[in-house]
Amino acid sequence: MKDRTARLLSELVSAEFPISMKALSEQFQLSARTMRNEINEVNDYLQQQKLPLVHSLRGKGMKLELNRKEKEQVYVLLDADKKNEVLRREERILDLILATALSKNKIFLFHKEEEYQVSKSTVDEDMRRIRDLLKGYGIRVLSVPKEGLILEGKEKSIRTMIYSIVNKAIGSISLTEQYKNQSIKQKIIFDYIPINMISEVDRIYDSCISASEDNYYRKNLVNFTSICISRFLNKKKIETRTWLKRNIYISEPIENFVETVFNHFGFTDALNEFSYLSFILETLNQQDMNTSIDWVQAQLLSIQLIQHVEKQTHIPFSRKEEALQEGLYQHIAGLLNRIRYDVQFANPLKENIQKNYDVIYRAVQSFAPIINQLTGKKISQDELSFLVIHFSTSLSELNQEVTYYYRAVVICNHGMATGKLLSENLKELFNIEVLAVLSSREIGLIGKLDVDLIFSTLPLRELKKPLLVLEPIIKEDSKKLIRDFLQQNKEYRRINSNYQDMTHVFHSLLQVVDKQIGKVSKEAYEELADVFKEKQFSVNKRELQPMIQDILEDEHIILQAEANDWQDLIQIVSQPLIKDETITQQYVQAMIQSVNDFGPYIVIGKHLALAHARPEDGANKLGLSVATVKDPVRFGNTENDPVKIIFCLSAVDSFSHLNIMKYLVQLINDEEKTKQLDEVTTIEDFKKILLNG
Structure with missing residues (x-):
């Protein structure tokens, strides 16, 4: 039986509900006519085995109805068929890479020639392609006498390579399927990363993080952990200590997960390994303000991305800004580190997303150079497709309106x-x-x-x-x-x-009430919002958040500051917020320490910096201060140094400062205004240029 026919039979056996011909054609990338021929071949095979045939249910699709004993019989037949099947080149390459990286036995090419039942020249060509492939990861594969094949390269690069190769081979491993129902590529992977190990890691995920969620974050986290365990058990360890300083930003669930994994598998004396795995897993998880040092950069990028895609597609995504910006922000906060450390997600829906949302995909893709420049690495098509999912969800909501x-x-x-x-x-x-x-x-x-x-x-x-x-x-x-x-x-x-955006009406009504009666309570605000909602009037609460002019007081503006270095400049711009207890001195030290640890990431535009730390580091309330610099200061950002204007932001949640961030995005794109602000000598002129342009 052909591999394609076997995969189709496996799909039909495991399906609980009928599958439409259209869905099958898209999944196998075949025309409807070819798909019908494949189903006929499946039925011929089933008939030979004296089993029920695939039949069509009107208006529902194709269904293969088997009892438990008949399903067992089919699984046995499929498993036997796989054992006798000659591997294709891409499957041999996958097997050779995983065998070299994860096998406890020495790997010799002449043994693989016998196993694959192919000639020496065929395996030589496989190895040539493998060497070209691994070169992109900074890894060499060597054939050493009496030792066989070995990998030469940094351990973190080898783990990243394995993770990438596995994800590209099959998307994401489905942990719920039975071993005997896996594809050939999955079977190869499970030969080197045992299914029982993955199941144990998945069980630990249930107890430490979540027993209910089942998404690509979970699959990728479990996959990467299993790969690290396999390498560690083969005595391949992370030696560098550069990960140790990063564990201060690890969330408690991730830390508990890694600690439980290490205890379960009996890992001891592995502090470097613990720090490395914790940090990488944190990049695979959805991020919030309290766990990601990139929260400001992620918010700036999410705002810029929404504006860019809206401009390119002419679709008013800003109408769904509240949910869209929050989703993009949390995704991008983790994405930035995934790109930097070469652990990007595989997206099994990539082709469908690119096909069905091509206009949005092209718009997101045209934004990629900004992300690439920021991270120093290239974002993958898979990750771009995940960003498109956020926009396509908002598009579905917009299409109803x-x-x-x-x-x-x-x-x-x-x-x-x-x-x-x-x-x-x-x-x-x-x-x-x-x-x-x-x-x-x-x-x-x-x-x-x-x-x-x-x-x-x-x-x-x-x-x-x-x-x-x-x-x-x-x-x-x-x-x-x-x-x-x-x-x-x-x-x-x-x-x-087809709908009415009543945000400005809502805002005007609040101002009238505030003027005539007094400050509107939170309860009254929420009750009024519910009335608008009942009448099907849309209110974007984020547009009601403070504007930059609402929180930037005159005493928060410092002109022509004299700073010895960037640390001194951060101290200077922080003082107005320290004085009115918007932030604590701990917040200032956290801002300085973050730049020491992570580099000049706070330099967000040409000659423009935004000093900030995490809310838990000492932010008491929303606040903003700004300083211009008499003698520009270098932070070490080759693209945007020297800094002439620095803002200091204190934020306590994910969205109350959104309008401020929008304004800073505009300022990043307006070098002429930055130049004018740098030259003014009075606070009145500074505010006039800043707020009115």
């Missing part, structure tokens, strides 16, 4: 009446707004109209906008042409909102 339309012009030489008929049909059938009906002599007017598409009854040349030539009367076959044309040009869709 908005309709789309196209703005077009009609060119017709059959007379104004015929052109108007075509125009009205387009409006009625396809939600197209036609701005004008023109003759071919009036083509020059198109450039003056705000239109995206052109419909014409005659061929035209050298037009800069998408064109579809139609008959004046829209017939059934023309409808398909138009639908396909609109689909091909869906990036030109415009938004027609």
Whole structure:
């Protein structure tokens, strides 16, 4: 039985519910016709074994109904078939890499030739490809007499390589499937990373982190831990002590998880290993403000990314900013470290995401250089696809509130009446707004109209906008042409909102109440918000958060400060917030220590720095101070030094300072304003330029 047929049979046996032909075709990347042929081959095989056949349930899909004994029989047959199957090149390469990296036995190529039943030249070609592949990880594979194959490279690079190779081979290992129901690649992996080990690590995850969640964070965390255990048991250890200083940022659940794993597997005298694994697992977990030193950078990036994607796609994602920004922020906080330390997630849905959300994917992809520059590494397509998921979720919510339309012009030489008929049909059938009906002599007017598409009854040349030539009367076959044309040009869709954003009305009402009665209590605020919600009026609570002018007091502005170095500058800009007890001295020391530990990450733009620490380090309330510098100070950021303006931010939650962050994003992109702010000599002029531009 062919491997593809065997995989299809395995899928049908394990499925609890019918699977549609469309879903099967997408999963196996086959046409519907080829998929039907594969099902026929499965049925031929089942018939030979005197087992029930795959049948179609009307409106539901394909179903193979077997009792427990019959399922056992199929699993035995599939397992026997796999043992006799000759491995393909990609499977041999996976086996060779894992055998070299994880096997307790010495690996010799002539033994592998016999095992694979292939020639020496075939295995030589496999090894050539492996050497090219591992070169990208800074690893060499050597064939040593009497020792066999060995890996030469840093231990952390070897573990990262194994993790990457495993994820690329099968996406994410499904821990819930039975061993005998695994694919060939999964079976190879489980030969070197035992399934019982993975199950034990997964059980520890239940007890230390969560027994209910089942997501890609969990799978990746368990996978990486299992790989580290396998290497450690083979006496391959992390020797460097550079991870020790980073354990101060490890969350309690991760620390408990690693400690329990080490106790369970009997690891002792492994402080370096403990620190390394804890830090890497923290990057695989969703981050919040209290665990990630990158929280400010993650928030800046999430704001910039939303603005960028909205501009590129013309989809109003800012209307779903509250949930979208929070989700992106938590994801990006972990993502930054994953990229830096080469432990990026594999995304099993990557191809489907790129296909079904291609416009959003291209927009996110065009933002990638900013992330690459920040991390010094290249973000993978898999990780980009995870970012797209956040946007596609918001898009689904938006689609319930908005309709789309196209703005077009009609060119017709059959007379104004015929052109108007075509125009009205387009409006009625396809939600197209036609701005004008023109003759071919009036083509020059198109450039003056705000239109995206052109419909014409005659061929035209050298037009800069998408064109579809139609008959004046829209017939059934023309409808398909138009639908396909609109689909091909869906990036030109415009938004027609079906809901009312009442944020500004809500804000104005609060101001009236505050003025006439007094400060609005939290309870009254929430009750009023519920009334708006009941009436189906949208209120974006984040837009009601303080603006920069609401919290930046005159006494928080320092002009032409004289600082000896960057540590001194952080002390200077912190003093106004220390004085009014917005922050503690511990917060200042945490800001300085973070730069010492992690480098000049607080330099966020050209000549612009944002000093900050984690809320738990001594932030008492929301606050902001700023200082310009008489003699610019270098932090060690080659791209943006020297710093001429430094802000100090104290934040106590994930969103109350969001409007401040938005403003800083604008300032990052406005070097001229930064230059003007640096040159002013009075607080009044500084505020005028800062707040009004």
